[in-house]
Each structure stands twice: as C-alpha cells, then as structure tokens.
Amino acid sequence: MNCFLIAAERGTARVQALAELAEGLGYTVLYASDFSALHRDRAFNEARRPLVLVPEGQGAVEGAIQLARAEPSRAFVVYVADALAPELYKALVRSQSGEWIGWGNATQELRDVTKGLGVTEPADRNARIVSFLPSKGGVGNTTLAVETGVRLSSRRKLPLRIALLDLNLQGGTLADALDVEPRFDIAEIVAQPERLDEQLVDVFTSRHTPRLDVFACPPRRIALGDVPPAILFTFIDTIARRYEAILVDLPQAWLPWIDNILQGSDAIVLSGGATVPALRVLTQSLAHLETLEIPTDRLAVAVNACETDLFGRIAHRAQIERPLSGRSVFYLRRDAATADGALDAGRSLFEIAPNARLTRDIGRLAEWCVTAAKLA
Ligand SMILES: Nc1ncnc2c1ncn2[C@@H]1O[C@H](COP(=O)(O)OP(=O)(O)OP(=O)(O)O)[C@@H](O)[C@H]1O
Ligand SMILES: [Mg+2]
Structure with missing residues (x-):
C-alpha cells in the first residue's frame, strides 16, 4: 500500500517523522518533490486509492486542495500543519478527499483519517x-x-x-x-x-x-x-x-x-x-x-x-x-x-x-x- 509524500527535501526532521508515521501504519512511502512530480509518477497514477501526505510549506495547502478537488474519488490528501485558515480547511474538507491534521497529535489523527481507506485495498x-x-x-x-x-x-x-x-x-x-x-x-x-x-x-x-x-x-x-x-x-x-x-x-x-x-x-x-x-x-x-x-x-x-x-x-x-x-x-x-x-x-x-x-x-x-x- 503506497503513500506519496510531497517533500522537496527528504532530510528534514518533520518529513522523516511523517514518513515513519506512515510506515508505522503499514504504508510504503514514496516521495515526490512537488505536485507536478507526483502527477508524472506512474505508481501514483496507477494506484487505486493513493494516500498523499502534504507537510506544510510554500504553496502546499493550495496544492493539497487542488489535488483533493481534482481527484475526489481516488486520491486522499492529508495536509499536515499546526494551523490552517478556516476557509482553506473548508475547501479541503468539502472536496471529500482531503483532511488536515496537526503535528502535535499526528500519530492518532493520521490513523483516524486514513481508517476508512482500508489497509489491504x-x-x-x-x-x-x-x-x-x-x-x-x-x-x-x-x-x-x-x-x-x-x-x-x-x-x-x-x-x-x-x-x-x-x-x-x-x-x-x-x-x-x-x-x-x-x-x-x-x-x-x-x-x-x-x-x-x-x-x-x-x-x-x-x-x-x-x-x-x-x-x-x-x-x-x-x-x-x-x-x-x-x-x-x-x-x-x-x-x-x-x-x-x-x-x-x-x-x-x-x-x-x-x-x-x-x-x-x-x-x-x-x-x-x-x-x-x-x-x-x-x-x-x-x-x-x-x-x-x-x-x-x-x-x-x-x-x-x-x-x-x-x-x-x-x-x-x-x-x-x-x-x-x-x-x-x-x-x-x-x-x-x-x-x-x-x-x-x-x-x-x-x-x-x-x-x-x-x-x-x-x-x-x-x-x-x-x-x-x-x-x-
Ligand atoms: N478448550 C480447551 N480446553 C483445554 N485446553 C485447551 C483448550 N484450548 C486449547 N487448550 C490447550 O491450551 C494450550 C495452549 O493452546 P494454544 O497454543 O492454542 O494457545 P495460544 O493462545 O495460541 O498460546 P500462545 O500464547 O502460546 O500462542 C494447549 O496445550 C492447548 O491444547
Ligand atoms: Mg499461539
């Protein structure tokens, strides 16, 4: 079960923590440096219900919302940040294919939001x-x-x-x-x-x-x-x-x-x-x-x-x-x-x-x- 992590740099502590967390939930973590790289990735395009993790960063939330809206019944997008403006949160959640979780309780929250995605497809x-x-x-x-x-x-x-x-x-x-x-x-x-x-x-x-x-x-x-x-x-x-x-x-x-x-x-x-x-x-x-x-x-x-x-x-x-x-x-x-x-x-x-x-x-x-x- 693949999970795609959007990260320009893999080495940062937060990106690593997020990758470990996803692995702990049974995902194989694949990286994409940005959203265009993700769209070129064959593994992503062929996945039936891919999980996409988007840690906060420049343009990250806009990209997350766009992706969730574009792929409503396929990809599921999780944006990870300490804060999110209410209108952006609404836009993400209304896509029905996106969620926001905080860093503080990321372990539990990621488990909760990915629950319905099914471990074994x-x-x-x-x-x-x-x-x-x-x-x-x-x-x-x-x-x-x-x-x-x-x-x-x-x-x-x-x-x-x-x-x-x-x-x-x-x-x-x-x-x-x-x-x-x-x-x-x-x-x-x-x-x-x-x-x-x-x-x-x-x-x-x-x-x-x-x-x-x-x-x-x-x-x-x-x-x-x-x-x-x-x-x-x-x-x-x-x-x-x-x-x-x-x-x-x-x-x-x-x-x-x-x-x-x-x-x-x-x-x-x-x-x-x-x-x-x-x-x-x-x-x-x-x-x-x-x-x-x-x-x-x-x-x-x-x-x-x-x-x-x-x-x-x-x-x-x-x-x-x-x-x-x-x-x-x-x-x-x-x-x-x-x-x-x-x-x-x-x-x-x-x-x-x-x-x-x-x-x-x-x-x-x-x-x-x-x-x-x-x-x-
Ligand atoms: N209904 C039963 N009545 C009496 N003894 C039983 C019964 N069911 C199992 N046992 C016995 O209990 C012992 C432990 O059984 P089993 O190995 O299936 O348990 P387990 O929960 O898998 O144990 P473990 O924690 O070692 O994996 C065995 O000796 C088995 O024959
Ligand atoms: Mg046993």
Missing part, C-alpha cells in the same frame, strides 16, 4: 481476512485459528481455500499444531524486499492439504518489531490472490500496526479465558477494540476452556456474560485431553475428535467467521 484482493487476537497468552488462540482453518477448508458445502498466517514470529506454534515444516522465512524478505514474488511465496508455503496452506516462520531470531509493517502488508496482499480467506494468528504483544491489521480485517475473533483475571484482560482488549471502532458484527469473543457442569453446560455463564453483554460470545468448553491430544498428534481436533463437544463448540465459531467475513 479490498477490491484488489480476493481473500477475506479473519484475525485471531489473543487477549492473553495461552488462551488457545492458535488452536482456534487452526481449527477454523481446517473446518473452512474441508466443509462439505463450499470448501474454501485457506491460508493460516502465524504472526508469532518468534516461537509460533501453528506449524507444529498441523505437523508441517514452517517455511515462511520473513527475515529473507526483510533483507531483500524486492525478492518477494509469486515464486518466493511458493517457497514459503507449507501445504497441509490442497486447500489449506500454512505460513509460519522457522525458529530464527527475528522480532516482530524488526519487521517493517509495509513488508507484512505487502506479503498479505501478495498471498491474498491465492485464497478465499487468510486467517491470521496474531501475537499477544501489541504493536501499532496490529491495529491496522484489525481494522483491515473482515472478521475478528478475540480469544480469552473464563477465569476472573482472564475476563479482566478480555474486557481491556474489548475496550481497545472499541477505540478502533471495529463494527460489532465483525467481532466475536471466544471464551475458551470454560468449565462445565455435570450436564455439560457452561459453568458461571451469567457471570462471564455480564462484562461481554451486547457482543457475539462463543463459549468453548475445557477439554484438555482432546485439545492436547490433537496438539501432540500434530492433527486437528476436527480430524481426530470430530464428535467431541469442544470440536462442535469450535464449529459454531467457524460458521460465525463464514457469515461475518461474508465467505459464503
């Missing part, structure tokens, strides 16, 4: 993105992503082509859960981004079944923070053409661009546990998702490893439900023997214990993903 890709976000470690996030992937790829009616993408770059367990060799060597693209092409995607793919591929990193020392977000987004866009859905197993550690993945997701499963402390962090994660304005119908809460009573009913359900009211909540029962048995065998629950109640609980969640992400 939906029209250019096929795959829906379903993100699995853990509210804490060890709550079964990977298990839920894997089981959903296995189910959706092996539905009798309308089986889907699915990619499981493990973004736990250090110590992810998704490949192990399906007993495949992890081959997604992200360090290689970080070192040479220009190498990312269809052939390299083939090399990175671990095939579980003809309809289910895994992208998981081999154990190598690379921290998520060392991976430029733009590389991840470009990778997602590249593989998106091959699948109907990409299920993303997100790490628990938060990084700013995770919010962009969430905002670009067609559905989100927030996973958590049923104990009092687990519910507390779950509601904290929900509060965070609220600040991202994730539509309610795109979000499900999966309360995993719930105790059950003698009749197999979820224990303390009312207590769990209270802080989650108004949400789509899925309860998944505790069944360590089945869950661990599947992990140890490197096979899915769906395969080894299709009739277990936990497997059926997860089945309901998987069907929610189909509906929420409009997969069928």
Whole structure:
C-alpha cells in the first residue's frame, strides 16, 4: 500500500517523522518533490486509492486542495500543519478527499483519517481476512485459528481455500499444531524486499492439504518489531490472490500496526479465558477494540476452556456474560485431553475428535467467521 509524500527535501526532521508515521501504519512511502512530480509518477497514477501526505510549506495547502478537488474519488490528501485558515480547511474538507491534521497529535489523527481507506485495498484482493487476537497468552488462540482453518477448508458445502498466517514470529506454534515444516522465512524478505514474488511465496508455503496452506516462520531470531509493517502488508496482499480467506494468528504483544491489521480485517475473533483475571484482560482488549471502532458484527469473543457442569453446560455463564453483554460470545468448553491430544498428534481436533463437544463448540465459531467475513 503506497503513500506519496510531497517533500522537496527528504532530510528534514518533520518529513522523516511523517514518513515513519506512515510506515508505522503499514504504508510504503514514496516521495515526490512537488505536485507536478507526483502527477508524472506512474505508481501514483496507477494506484487505486493513493494516500498523499502534504507537510506544510510554500504553496502546499493550495496544492493539497487542488489535488483533493481534482481527484475526489481516488486520491486522499492529508495536509499536515499546526494551523490552517478556516476557509482553506473548508475547501479541503468539502472536496471529500482531503483532511488536515496537526503535528502535535499526528500519530492518532493520521490513523483516524486514513481508517476508512482500508489497509489491504479490498477490491484488489480476493481473500477475506479473519484475525485471531489473543487477549492473553495461552488462551488457545492458535488452536482456534487452526481449527477454523481446517473446518473452512474441508466443509462439505463450499470448501474454501485457506491460508493460516502465524504472526508469532518468534516461537509460533501453528506449524507444529498441523505437523508441517514452517517455511515462511520473513527475515529473507526483510533483507531483500524486492525478492518477494509469486515464486518466493511458493517457497514459503507449507501445504497441509490442497486447500489449506500454512505460513509460519522457522525458529530464527527475528522480532516482530524488526519487521517493517509495509513488508507484512505487502506479503498479505501478495498471498491474498491465492485464497478465499487468510486467517491470521496474531501475537499477544501489541504493536501499532496490529491495529491496522484489525481494522483491515473482515472478521475478528478475540480469544480469552473464563477465569476472573482472564475476563479482566478480555474486557481491556474489548475496550481497545472499541477505540478502533471495529463494527460489532465483525467481532466475536471466544471464551475458551470454560468449565462445565455435570450436564455439560457452561459453568458461571451469567457471570462471564455480564462484562461481554451486547457482543457475539462463543463459549468453548475445557477439554484438555482432546485439545492436547490433537496438539501432540500434530492433527486437528476436527480430524481426530470430530464428535467431541469442544470440536462442535469450535464449529459454531467457524460458521460465525463464514457469515461475518461474508465467505459464503
Ligand atoms: N478448550 C480447551 N480446553 C483445554 N485446553 C485447551 C483448550 N484450548 C486449547 N487448550 C490447550 O491450551 C494450550 C495452549 O493452546 P494454544 O497454543 O492454542 O494457545 P495460544 O493462545 O495460541 O498460546 P500462545 O500464547 O502460546 O500462542 C494447549 O496445550 C492447548 O491444547
Ligand atoms: Mg499461539
């Protein structure tokens, strides 16, 4: 996803800060020395919905307004300055393709104004993105992503082509859960981004079944923070053409661009546990998702490893439900023997214990993903 920064000089602190900010939001920053250079830029002319950042400077605001008016449904222009005269602001905003943000709170404001632009440009890709976000470690996030992937790829009616993408770059367990060799060597693209092409995607793919591929990193020392977000987004866009859905197993550690993945997701499963402390962090994660304005119908809460009573009913359900009211909540029962048995065998629950109640609980969640992400 490209963003075009208008800057006669790239070296100034403000231009650099703005570029870093855009990169943090998942954009690849391309520079144009002025508006005429921008109009000559092929990448700009071919972009479907380019973002143009215009830091204050001579003629900058007039150029920004002119561009926003000239390209109302294509380019989106963000003018960055500490102050803007009301009539100029009106002109920019009335174009419906322009906004003004201040330097002081540029991080938040840029995120807000670019929110609707979409991270992964939906029209250019096929795959829906379903993100699995853990509210804490060890709550079964990977298990839920894997089981959903296995189910959706092996539905009798309308089986889907699915990619499981493990973004736990250090110590992810998704490949192990399906007993495949992890081959997604992200360090290689970080070192040479220009190498990312269809052939390299083939090399990175671990095939579980003809309809289910895994992208998981081999154990190598690379921290998520060392991976430029733009590389991840470009990778997602590249593989998106091959699948109907990409299920993303997100790490628990938060990084700013995770919010962009969430905002670009067609559905989100927030996973958590049923104990009092687990519910507390779950509601904290929900509060965070609220600040991202994730539509309610795109979000499900999966309360995993719930105790059950003698009749197999979820224990303390009312207590769990209270802080989650108004949400789509899925309860998944505790069944360590089945869950661990599947992990140890490197096979899915769906395969080894299709009739277990936990497997059926997860089945309901998987069907929610189909509906929420409009997969069928
Ligand atoms: N419903 C369940 N009942 C009992 N145990 C479960 C259940 N779901 C998952 N587990 C077990 O919990 C453990 C952690 O599962 P998993 O790796 O899926 O969690 P995670 O949230 O991805 O963890 P991590 O933070 O390490 O990524 C595993 O041993 C798994 O078998
Ligand atoms: Mg995990």
